[in-house]
Amino acid sequence: MNLTPRQKTLVRESFESVREYSDSVVVLFYGRLFEIAPEVRGLFHIEIREQARKLMDMLTALVEALDRFGALRPDLAELGRRHGEYKVVPAHYDALVSALMWAYGHALGLEFDRETRLAWEQLLHAVSAVMIEGAATAQASPRVSE
Numbered sequence: 001m002n003l004t005p006r007q008k009t010l011v012r013e014s015f016e017s018v019r020e021y022s023d024s025v026v027v028l029f030y031g032r033l034f035e036i037a038p039e040v041r042g043l044f045h046i047e048i049r050e051q052a053r054k055l056m057d058m059l060t061a062l063v064e065a066l067d068r069f070g071a072l073r074p075d076l077a078e079l080g081r082r083h084g085e086y087k088v089v090p091a092h093y094d095a096l097v098s099a100l101m102w103a104y105g106h107a108l109g110l111e112f113d114r115e116t117r118l119a120w121e122q123l124l125h126a127v128s129a130v131m132i133e134g135a136a137t138a139q140a141s142p143r144v145s146e
């Protein structure tokens with residue numbers, strides 16, 4: 001993952017605000033996601049509030065690990081494999097990034113400027129790529145127990 005030091009700073013600083021407005025971000029995010037990709041609504045079985053907490057926890061872990069992204073790779077690949085089981089397909093990741101950026105933009109306003117948005121998109125696309133690869137690898141060589 002090749003974020004510049006400045007991009008990492010932008011991600012960290014904007015995430016402070018994201019956490020501050022996390023209730024709004026979550027509501028905006030899921031509303032937008034189900035609007036642009038209605039087919040994913042049926043994939044979620046646990047309560048959206050619980051799901052939202054997991055997403056915020058995961059984003060927090062990502063932001064905290066910005067300087068050691070490589071160390072997160074195995075966990076992200078495994079997370080991607082589970083997402084394959086949840087019936088998440090690669091196109092859904094684009095929908096997620098787009099919905100999340102939309103939600104950040106509406107919750108943070110002018111603070112979420114173009115440069116900050118690009119930094120986040122770069123981070124989320126790197127994460128998505130590892131997860132998608134994890135799912136594809138698992139599909140190519142399923143576990144013996146499955």
Ligand code: HEM
Pocket residue numbers: 040043044045046047051054055058059079082083086088092093094096124127128131
């Ligand atoms: C940046 C990429 C993503 C991250 C970091 C992420 C994170 C998570 C986490 C931490 C969980 C908790 C369960 C587990 O650990 O296996 C989860 C579950 C789930 N995620 Fe994601 N996710 C991502 C992308 C997506 C996308 C693109 C979709 C589909 C639109 C999606 C749909 C789901 C579903 C359906 C569940 C299971 C919920 C349930 O059982 O009801 N996720 N995700």
